[in-house]
Amino acid sequence: MELMKKILPILLGALAISTSYADETNNNSAQDNSVLCEPAPLPPCCEIPQGPQTAVYNQPAKTDLSCHTYNFFASGSFLWIKPIQDQMEFASTFTPRPSPNINFLYKLNFDWVPAFNICLGNTFKYDNWDGYLEYTKIKGSDEKSVVALDDGSILQDFWSFQARPAFMTLDHVNAKWNLDFNMINYNIRRTYYNSPKLVFKAAYGLEGGWIKQKIRVESSGITIDEPIVSTIITTTGKSNSWLFGPKVSIYSNWHLGKDYGKGLRIFANGAASLFYQKFYNLSFDEPLVIFPVEGSNDLSINYTKYAINPSLEGIIGLGFGSNIYRNNSHLDISIGYQMQMFFNQNLMRTLQQSINTLGLAASVKIDVKPGNLMFHGLNVTAKLEF
Numbered sequence: 001m002e003l004m005k006k007i008l009p010i011l012l013g014a015l016a017i018s019t020s021y022a023d024e025t026n027n028n029s030a031q032d033n034s035v036l037c038e039p040a041p042l043p044p045c046c047e048i049p050q051g052p053q054t055a056v057y058n059q060p061a062k063t064d065l066s067c068h069t070y071n072f073f074a075s076g077s078f079l080w081i082k083p084i085q086d087q088m089e090f091a092s093t094f095t096p097r098p099s100p101n102i103n104f105l106y107k108l109n110f111d112w113v114p115a116f117n118i119c120l121g122n123t124f125k126y127d128n129w130d131g132y133l134e135y136t137k138i139k140g141s142d143e144k145s146v147v148a149l150d151d152g153s154i155l156q157d158f159w160s161f162q163a164r165p166a167f168m169t170l171d172h173v174n175a176k177w178n179l180d181f182n183m184i185n186y187n188i189r190r191t192y193y194n195s196p197k198l199v200f201k202a203a204y205g206l207e208g209g210w211i212k213q214k215i216r217v218e219s220s221g222i223t224i225d226e227p228i229v230s231t232i233i234t235t236t237g238k239s240n241s242w243l244f245g246p247k248v249s250i251y252s253n254w255h256l257g258k259d260y261g262k263g264l265r266i267f268a269n270g271a272a273s274l275f276y277q278k279f280y281n282l283s284f285d286e287p288l289v290i291f292p293v294e295g296s297n298d299l300s301i302n303y304t305k306y307a308i309n310p311s312l313e314g315i316i317g318l319g320f321g322s323n324i325y326r327n328n329s330h331l332d333i334s335i336g337y338q339m340q341m342f343f344n345q346n347l348m349r350t351l352q353q354s355i356n357t358l359g360l361a362a363s364v365k366i367d368v369k370p371g372n373l374m375f376h377g378l379n380v381t382a383k384l385e386f
Contacts, residue, residue: 058192060128061199063261063323063330063385071124073132075383077117079338081138083110083179086371087349090175090217091146093153103153106146108177108215112377113140119383131188138181138375145174159217159235159352161286161299170221183209185247199260201251207273208244211373215348231289237348240281243309247273253319261321261330270314279305282347303351313340315379330385339376346371 088108095103121132148155148171155170187205194200217235249271257263282303317336324331353368 058194058200061191061193061260062123062128063321070386071122073119073121073123073130073383073385075117075119075381077119077379077381079115079117079136079138079377079379080112081115081375081377082112083138083140083181084374084376085109085346087346088177088215088371089158090144090215091155091157091173091219093146093149093155095153106144106173108142108144108175110140110142110177110179113138115139117379117381127190128192129188129190131186133186134184136181136183139179141176141178143174143176145172147172157217157219157233157235159215159237160219160233161235161284161352170219173217173219175215175217178212178214180212181209182211183207187247187249189249189251191251197255199253199255201249201253203247203249203251203271205247205249206244207247207275208242210240210242211342211345212241213239213345213348233286233289235284235286237352238281238283239279239346239348241277241279241345243275243277245273245275245308247271261332262323263320265319265321266317267319267334267336268314268316271312273311275309275311277307277309279303279307279347282351284348284351301351305347307344309342309344311340311342314338317379328386332381332383332385334379334381334383336379336381337376338379340374342373344370345373 085108089105090108091106093103115136115138117134117136119132119134121130123130146155148169155173157170157173159175185205185207187203189201189203191199191201215237217237218232220230220232222230249269251269252267254266255261255263256265282305284301285298286300287298315336315338317334319332319334321330321332323329347370350368350370
């Protein structure tokens, strides 16, 4: 009996332990069976590329002025310009014997003339753009004369329509050319940093204007047969046109100072335009004094032509800027060398070369490529931002 009392607790403890172990084993088996029944998870997919979460663009550049400014700017430029145009030869000397040989060609080109450019603009609040209106005017004239030399050469003029008889020689040719050039453009641009010291401005806009030209060539000669008669032939040519088209420009400034717009800078600008142009008064007038036609005292031709012509321009130079009036305004002064070319402008020569030498009539056939009109010279500019 005493033995049973000692063994019974041991048996009851062993039974409890075995029961607990069996329950735990059954639970683990159930869990393992449930895992085997579930489908295996799919491998993770590649991430879909996302767009940029932060906008990245060239930092805008702007003169650091007081907050009380009006965001306007104005500039004025003094231009010391030399206009040049192709195909402006007006006379020549040639030796007839032993074979015809041209000795020298005389051509017209402008001397240096003063001109001006003015500009007015405003800085927009939208995206750091600004817009400006610009006007350029160049006006001048040039005159040159040639006299016959006593060396056996013969003087000729290049603008008269009339074929001279063999018994007439020229002793003097005088030519005068007038130019009136006017150009207006409106552009919008954005100034931005390309590096901490290099600043660019990309500009887009429209450009238009009008160009007027006039040439007057007067040649005088005498007949070598009796009776000796002095004859003067005056030829007048005109070319009036208006033009209009898109313009793109790029401005670059390399600032040598510490801050933008302050101190010394080097600049280089370029632009290109494409114009629709109408030559609406392309004309010539010349009295018929050698072989006059009955019922007609002069030759008069008026021609109209439409064209699409490009232009190119560029300038390079130095500038210096500084804030003034307690940082409420900014003054910039620059000096540079500029060049500009307008293609296919000398239609006066084109028309003159395309008219058949006169018998009793003239026919027009435009097939000679017109010469270009070019400008180059000094540009001194003062600009005020306020």
